Structures are given as C-alpha cells and as structure tokens.
Amino acid sequence: ELRDALAGSFGSATLAGLRVLVSAGPTYEDIDPVRFIGNRSSGRMGFAVAEAAAAAGAQVTLVAGPVSLPTPAGVARRVDVRSAAKMREAVLAASDTADIYIGAAAVGDYRPAQVAERKLKKHDGAPLVLDLAENPDILKDLAATHPHPFLVGFAAETHDVAAYAQDKLSRKGLDMIAANRVGAGLGFEADDNALSLYWPGGSEELPRASKRELAARLVQCVGMRYRAAKP
Amino acid sequence: ELRDALAGSFGSATLAGLRVLVSAGPTYEDIDPVRFIGNRSSGRMGFAVAEAAAAAGAQVTLVAGPVSLPTPAGVARRVDVRSAAKMREAVLAASDTADIYIGAAAVGDYRPAQVAERKLKKHDGAPLVLDLAENPDILKDLAATHPHPFLVGFAAETHDVAAYAQDKLSRKGLDMIAANRVGAGLGFEADDNALSLYWPGGSEELPRASKRELAARLVQCVGMRYRAAKP
Numbered sequence: 001e002l003r004d005a006l007a008g009s010f011g012s013a014t015l016a017g018l019r020v021l022v023s024a025g026p027t028y029e030d031i032d033p034v035r036f037i038g039n040r041s042s043g044r045m046g047f048a049v050a051e052a053a054a055a056a057g058a059q060v061t062l063v064a065g066p067v068s069l070p071t072p073a074g075v076a077r078r079v080d081v082r083s084a085a086k087m088r089e090a091v092l093a094a095s096d097t098a099d100i101y102i103g104a105a106a107v108g109d110y111r112p113a114q115v116a117e118r119k120l121k122k123h124d125g126a127p128l129v130l131d132l133a134e135n136p137d138i139l140k141d142l143a144a145t146h147p148h149p150f151l152v153g154f155a156a157e158t159h160d161v162a163a164y165a166q167d168k169l170s171r172k173g174l175d176m177i178a179a180n181r182v183g184a185g186l187g188f189e190a191d192d193n194a195l196s197l198y199w200p201g202g203s204e205e206l207p208r209a210s211k212r213e214l215a216a217r218l219v220q221c222v223g224m225r226y227r228a229a230k231p
Numbered sequence: 232e233l234r235d236a237l238a239g240s241f242g243s244a245t246l247a248g249l250r251v252l253v254s255a256g257p258t259y260e261d262i263d264p265v266r267f268i269g270n271r272s273s274g275r276m277g278f279a280v281a282e283a284a285a286a287a288g289a290q291v292t293l294v295a296g297p298v299s300l301p302t303p304a305g306v307a308r309r310v311d312v313r314s315a316a317k318m319r320e321a322v323l324a325a326s327d328t329a330d331i332y333i334g335a336a337a338v339g340d341y342r343p344a345q346v347a348e349r350k351l352k353k354h355d356g357a358p359l360v361l362d363l364a365e366n367p368d369i370l371k372d373l374a375a376t377h378p379h380p381f382l383v384g385f386a387a388e389t390h391d392v393a394a395y396a397q398d399k400l401s402r403k404g405l406d407m408i409a410a411n412r413v414g415a416g417l418g419f420e421a422d423d424n425a426l427s428l429y430w431p432g433g434s435e436e437l438p439r440a441s442k443r444e445l446a447a448r449l450v451q452c453v454g455m456r457y458r459a460a461k462p
Contacts, residue, residue: 028269031268033271033389033413034270034271034337034387034389034413035268035269035270035271035339036268036269036270036271037262037266037267037268037269038259038266038267038268038269039265039266039267040264040265040266040267068299106265108266109351110359113359118389118390119387119388119389119390119413120340128341128344128362128363128364128365129360129361129362129363130360130361130363131359131360132359132360132361133359134359156265156350157350158264158265158349158350159349159350182264182265182350
C-alpha cells in the first residue's frame with residue numbers, strides 16, 4: 001500500500017534508478033568488554049527511511065548500528081556495525097556507488113579515549129574519570145570527498161532545533177537536513193515523530209505522524225530536491 | 232515440561248511457598264537526555280532464573296533493567312527500571328517480603344557525576360572528560376539489613392573468575408554466588424552460559440548449557456542451600 005501511495009501521488013518524485021545509502025540506529029562506544037557509551041536511538045526512523053526509499057524504487061543499502069530490528073522489505077543490502085568508527089568505514093565504503101546518502105544514525109560524538117581489554121573493577125583504584133576522544137564526523141568527511149552523494153543529515157535536539165539545524169546544514173555543507181525535537185512523545189524511543197526539513201534556500205514542515213508516514217514524505221522531498229539540484 | 236522435570240527430579244528442593252526476588256538486565260546511567268553508559272547484559276539469564284523459580288513453585292517478583300524481553304510465564308510481578316539508583320529502590324522495597332534474593336542484574340558500578348538537562352554539544356567547548364560517581368552496592372546494602380533474604384549474587388568476569396567470585400562471596404557476605412566467564416560464546420549477549428556456584432564451604436560446577444537449563448539447575452541448588460542454611 002505504501003508503494004502504491006507513493007507511486008500514485010508523487011510519480012515524478014520517485015527514486016527509481018537511484019542508489020540510496022541510509023545509516024540508522026545508535027552507535028555503542030566500548031569502555032571495556034562489558035560497558036559502553038550508547039544513545040537512545042532505536043533505529044526505527046532510519047529503518048523506516050530505508051523502507052520508504054526502497055518502496056520509492058531506489059536500490060537501498062542500510063548501515064545499521066546495534067538495534068534489534070528486522071531488515072525492512074525491499075532493502076538490497078544491510079551492514080551491521082557497532083561503533084562510530086565502524087559505521088564510518090561502512091558508510092565511506094558504500095558511498096562511492098551511492099547517489100544519495102541519508103544519515104539517520106545517531107552517531108556517538110565521543111568515544112572512550114582508551115578501550116580497556118579487561119573489565120574495569122570498582123576496587124582497582126581506577127580514577128572516577130572517563131577520558132573521551134572526539135569521533136570523526138561522517139557527514140563532514142563525505143562532504144569533503146568529490147564527487148560525493150547528495151547529502152541528507154539529521155539533527156535530533158532537545159532545544160533550539162531550527163537554529164541548530166540550519167547552522168549544521170551550512171557548516172557541514174549538506175544538501176538537506178531533517179530536524180526533530182527529542183522529547184514529549186517524539187523522537188528517540190517514540191513511535192511518532194515530526195520533522196522540519198531545511199535545504200539551501202528553502203524549508204518544509206512535516207507535521208507529527210508515524211515514523212513510517214514521515215519517512216515516505218521525507219523520501220519524496222529528498223527525491224524532488226535531488227532532481228532539482230542535479231538536473 | 233520444565234515444571235515436570237523439576238518436580239520429578241528434585242522434589243525436595245523445590246521453592247514451593249517461598250517468595251523469590253530476582254533482578255535482571257543491565258542498568259543505563261544517563262549522561263544527558265540522549266546519551267548513557269550501559270552494559271552488555273541482555274537480561275536473558277535473569278529472566279530465565281525468574282521463570283525457573285516460578286516453575287519451581289516460588290512467588291516471583293522480577294525487577295528488570297532496560298531490556299526488550301517479555302515477562303516470563305508464572306512471574307507474579309514485574310517492576311521495570313532504568314538506572315542503578317532506581318533498581319536499588321525497587322529491590323530494597325521488595326526485599327522485605329522476599330525469602331530469597333537472586334541478583335542477576337548487571338548493575339552499573341558508575342554513573343556520570345552530573346546528568347546534563349540538555350544534550351551536550353560537540354562544540355560547546357565541554358572538556359573531553361566524563362566525571363563518574365560510584366553507584367551504591369545493592370547486595371552490600373541488603374547484606375547490612377537484618378533480617379535480610381538469602382542472598383545470591385552473580386559475578387560476570389573476563390579473567391580470574393573463580394578467585395574474584397570467592398572474594399565477592401565473602402566480602403559482601405553472600406549466601407551463594409554464581410560466577411560465569413564472559414566471552415567465547417558464553418555470558419552476555421550469548422544463548423549459552425556456564426556457571427560455577429560457590430557458597431561458604433562448598434561449590435558446584437554447572438557446565439555449558441542453554442540459559443534456560445542452567446537457570447533450572449541454579450534454582451534447584453539455591454533451594455537446597457536455602458533449606459540447609461535456614462532449616
């Protein structure tokens with residue numbers, strides 16, 4: 001039904017013939033063999049985007065962080081990763097053959113500076129401080145590669161969503177950004193979401209809906225902007 | 232069939248008439264509204280223990296960290312928590328009416344010293360250091376309460392399993408400890424497990440088996456030790 005709705009309503013905006021790379025889910029950054037730093041991304045928004053892109057005719061590769069979700073119908077290839085570094089490797093390797101990259105993963109900004117090989121003990125006298133190192137920025141690295149896919153980022157924020165998203169759009173050289181406010185039953189770990197889309201010179205509001213419906217609308221907007229930008 | 236096997240083989244060791252409190256799963260310690268420190272416990276061992284205790288005739292309360300597992304058959308009450316502090320609250324509140332406490336949860340030893348109300352930004356100039364505070368020790372707190380339930384702890388270790396488990400048994404004043412080695416297809420995130428049980432003056436090896444089978448054998452040993460200790 002999703003496929004029919006898309007094909008019926010937005011015939012000119014489908015992604016037929018395009019190769020779409022989607023990243024989804026959180027990343028987990030190991031502290032030791034047992035502990036890690038994670039984040040609340042469930043992966044559902046990104047998996048819904050991958051499904052919607054496939055339903056719109058794209059050949060979809062999905063790079064997924066640690067989630068417990070089945071591969072969506074129609075997705076051609078799935079690569080499972082755990083850390084931000086492994087997600088970066090998988091995305092960069094697949095980006096050569098992608099027309100569009102939709103970065104819906106919540107990639108950890110930081111990782112522990114050292115990963116302990118043994119489980120850290122409470123009474124080892126270890127200092128109660130965790131030194132962190134900044135993770136590489138996958139979108140920034142992709143934007144610096146030429147040629148590179150049409151780049152769609154996500155921004156999940158608790159405050160100042162619009163200002164932060166527009167800053168991220170221009171600072172990282174993205175073609176589009178999808179921003180959502182986390183909390184109040186929206187965003188991470190929630191069934192519903194609402195998105196504000198920004199691109200250089202334009203914007204569109206996608207009001208509150210299920211992640212599946214939103215993903216279908218997002219994918220249509222991406223298709224239209226892609227064709228407008230690369231005629 | 233599990234219930235039959237237990238009733239048939241170990242009639243004298245069943246938990247009929249006893250109230251058993253089980254904790255299971257990881258704890259997640261929030262860094263900010265999005266990020267947290269977690270651990271790899273899937274909760275499956277603890278959930279299997281709760282199911283086996285119910286099958287052996289106990290009235291079971293299960294306190295569960297953030298896991299995506301259905302409540303096992305026969306469990307009378309389930310309390311879902313996220314952090315170590317909330318798990319401690321729930322366990323202490325339920326311990327008054329428990330004859331046996333089986334602490335199978337992987338409770339985080341540390342939490343961030345401060346929880347940020349807003350999502351921390353990469354470019355806020357925040358120092359790349361996370362200050363940690365030590366979490367309270369639920370088993371130690373229970374052992375210091377009189378009267379307290381028969382106390383069964385778990386030790387999941389990557390190295391020196393036996394030495395560490397026996398030290399934990401005496402240091403925390405436990406009645407029994409179940410130790411397992413994490414890694415090589417055992418322990419966290421694995422289907423199989425193997426346990427070494429220690430109590431003051433004795434021990435027993437439970438060789439590699441499914442978590443469900445191991446849980447049934449563990450529960451029988453707990454019942455026998457409980458009746459030996461509190462005749």
